[in-house]
Amino acid sequence: MNIIKFYQYICNELELDYFITVIPKMVVMETMYETLLKMPLFQGLGEDEITKIVGKVKLHFQKYKAGSVILRSGDPCNELTFLLKGEIMLESTDKDNNFVLKEFQSAPDLVGFYSLFGIKTCYFSTYTAETDVDVVSIDKSFILTELDKHDIFRLNFRNILSNRLQQFHDRLWQFTYSCLETKIVDFLLARCEKPYGKKQLKIKMEDFAAIIGETRLSVSKCLNQLEKDGLVILRRTEVEIPDLNLLKLWKEKFLMTFSHNKEIVNE
Amino acid sequence: MNIIKFYQYICNELELDYFITVIPKMVVMETMYETLLKMPLFQGLGEDEITKIVGKVKLHFQKYKAGSVILRSGDPCNELTFLLKGEIMLESTDKDNNFVLKEFQSAPDLVGFYSLFGIKTCYFSTYTAETDVDVVSIDKSFILTELDKHDIFRLNFRNILSNRLQQFHDRLWQFTYSCLETKIVDFLLARCEKPYGKKQLKIKMEDFAAIIGETRLSVSKCLNQLEKDGLVILRRTEVEIPDLNLLKLWKEKFLMTFSHNKEIVNE
Numbered sequence: 001m002n003i004i005k006f007y008q009y010i011c012n013e014l015e016l017d018y019f020i021t022v023i024p025k026m027v028v029m030e031t032m033y034e035t036l037l038k039m040p041l042f043q044g045l046g047e048d049e050i051t052k053i054v055g056k057v058k059l060h061f062q063k064y065k066a067g068s069v070i071l072r073s074g075d076p077c078n079e080l081t082f083l084l085k086g087e088i089m090l091e092s093t094d095k096d097n098n099f100v101l102k103e104f105q106s107a108p109d110l111v112g113f114y115s116l117f118g119i120k121t122c123y124f125s126t127y128t129a130e131t132d133v134d135v136v137s138i139d140k141s142f143i144l145t146e147l148d149k150h151d152i153f154r155l156n157f158r159n160i161l162s163n164r165l166q167q168f169h170d171r172l173w174q175f176t177y178s179c180l181e182t183k184i185v186d187f188l189l190a191r192c193e194k195p196y197g198k199k200q201l202k203i204k205m206e207d208f209a210a211i212i213g214e215t216r217l218s219v220s221k222c223l224n225q226l227e228k229d230g231l232v233i234l235r236r237t238e239v240e241i242p243d244l245n246l247l248k249l250w251k252e253k254f255l256m257t258f259s260h261n262k263e264i265v266n267e
Numbered sequence: 268m269n270i271i272k273f274y275q276y277i278c279n280e281l282e283l284d285y286f287i288t289v290i291p292k293m294v295v296m297e298t299m300y301e302t303l304l305k306m307p308l309f310q311g312l313g314e315d316e317i318t319k320i321v322g323k324v325k326l327h328f329q330k331y332k333a334g335s336v337i338l339r340s341g342d343p344c345n346e347l348t349f350l351l352k353g354e355i356m357l358e359s360t361d362k363d364n365n366f367v368l369k370e371f372q373s374a375p376d377l378v379g380f381y382s383l384f385g386i387k388t389c390y391f392s393t394y395t396a397e398t399d400v401d402v403v404s405i406d407k408s409f410i411l412t413e414l415d416k417h418d419i420f421r422l423n424f425r426n427i428l429s430n431r432l433q434q435f436h437d438r439l440w441q442f443t444y445s446c447l448e449t450k451i452v453d454f455l456l457a458r459c460e461k462p463y464g465k466k467q468l469k470i471k472m473e474d475f476a477a478i479i480g481e482t483r484l485s486v487s488k489c490l491n492q493l494e495k496d497g498l499v500i501l502r503r504t505e506v507e508i509p510d511l512n513l514l515k516l517w518k519e520k521f522l523m524t525f526s527h528n529k530e531i532v533n534e
Binding site: 094095119144148155157161171173176181212213 | 297334343359361364381382383384385386387389411415418421422424425426428430431432433435436438440441442443445446450453457458478480
C-alpha cells in the first residue's frame with residue numbers, strides 16, 4: 001500500500017526524533033489553531049485575512065499542567081489570552097480579604113480580556129489550570145499593529161466589550177435586597193464573571209452574615225435549607241454552588257411565590 | 268481703517284441675510300466643532316486626520332430647547348451622540364415600574380454610547396434637554412467606514428468602553444448590604460451612570476422599603492436624618508440627592524465609624 005511505502009520512505013529519510021517530538025507538536029498546534037479560529041473574536045474573518053494575520057502575529061501556544069498558575073491577580077495584562085482546551089479556575093478576593101470567590105471556566109473562552117485596555121490594566125483575578133489546559137496568547141502590541149487592521153476583528157472585539165458592559169449594567173439594575181434568600185444569590189451574581197457554572201465561596205459564616213446584613217443564625221438556616229434542596233454544598237468555611245444558574249432560577253421562582261403570598265396578605 | 272473698508276466691501280457685495288443667518292450659524296458650528304474635537308474620543312488626533320474625518324463624515328449638529336426629548340428609551344441606537352453644551356436629564360425605569368431614576372449630565376460628554384455595539388443596541392434611558400443644549404451626532408455607518416480607519420479613534424473608543432466596564436465591575440464588587448444607610452447609597456450607586464452629581468428618585472416609600480428589604484418606618488426615619496444632614500431633599504414620592512458623591516463620602520465615613528464601634532463592642 002502506498003501509505004506504508006510513504007511511511008517507510010520518511011522513516012528512512014527522517015530522524016526518529018521527528019516522530020517523537022516534531023510531528024505530535026505539529027498536530028497539537030494545528031488543533032489548537034483550529035479551535036482559536038472558531039472563537040467569537042475571529043468569527044467572520046476570511047481565509048485570506050487569517051493567513052495574513054498568522055503570518056505577522058506571533059501566537060504563544062502554551063500547555064499548563066493542572067494546578068499551575070496561568071495569570072496572577074495584580075499582574076499587568078499585556079496580552080490577550082485564549083483558553084483553548086480544559087478548565088481553569090478564577091480566584092477573586094474582595095478588598096477587605098473577607099472572602100475568596102472561585103469560579104470555573106471551560107474552553108473555549110477569552111481570559112481576563114477587559115483588563116487589556118482602559119485605566120485598570122492589571123488582572124483582577126488569579127487564573128489557575130483546573131485540568132491540563134491549552135492556552136494561546138497574543139501580545140497587546142500585535143493587537144494594536146496587526147489585528148486591529150481587520151474590520152471584522154475590531155468589530156468583534158468591540159461587540160464583546162459592549163456585551164459584557166451591557167451584562168454588567170443589567171446586573172446592577174437587577175439587584176434586589178428584599179429577603180435573605182435573594183441576597184445570597186445576588187451577592188454571588190454581582191461578583192461572578194459568568195452567571196452560571198460551579199462556584200466556590202470561601203467565607204466565614206459570620207463574615208457572610210455581616211456582608212449581607214443578616215444574623216449568623218438566619219444565614220446558616222437558609223444555607224442548610226438550600227443544601228437540602230440540592231442547590232449548595234456546605235463545607236467548613238466554604239459554600240459550593242454546583243451551578244449558579246440553578247440557584248438563579250430558584251431565586252426567580254422564590255420571588256414569584258413571595259410576591260404572590262404578599263398579594264394574598266394585602267387582599 | 269482697513270477693517271472698516273473690508274466690512275464696507277462685504278456689505279456691498281453680500282446680502283443682508285448672510286449677516287443675519289449664515290455668519291452666526293457658521294460661528295456656532297465652529298464653536299460646536301471645537302468642543303467636539305476636545306472630547307476624549309478625539310484626543311490625540313492630528314490636524315490632518317481631523318480634516319480627513321470632517322471631509323468624509325457627516326456631522327449632525329442639533330440644538331434642543333429645554334424640555335425636549337433628545338433620545339428615547341427603547342429606540343435603536345444608530346448614532347454616536349455628543350453633548351456639546353448644556354445639561355441633559357437621563358430618565359431610567361426599572362422593569363417592574365416601581366421607580367424612576369433621574370440623572371443630570373453636563374456637557375461635554377458622550378450620550379448612551381454603550382448601546383451602539385453589542386447585543387442590546389437600544390437606548391436604556393430617555394434623554395431630555397434640561398437646559399437648551401447643543402448636540403452633535405455621527406451615524407453608526409460613518410463610525411464603521413471612516414472613523415474606525417484612525418488608530419487613535421479606535422483606541423480611544425475601546426478605552427472608553429473598557430473604562431466603563433471596569434467601573435461597573437468595581438461597583439458590583441463594592442456592593443454591601445450591611446445596614447440601612449449603606450443600602451440606600453448602594454441602591455443609587457448601582458443604578459446611576461455617574462457616581463456623582465444631582466439625582467432624583469421617584470419612588471413610593473413602601474416600594475423603596477420593599478426593594479431594600481427594610482420597613483417603611485426605618486427607611487423614612489433614615490431619609491429624614493439624611494435630609495437634616497443636608498444630603499437629600501424629600502418631596503412627595505421623590506428623593507432628591509443634590510450630589511451623590513457627598514452621599515457616597517458620607518457612607519464611607521459611616522462605615523468606618525460603624526466598624527470602629529463594632530471593634531469596641533468585640534473587645
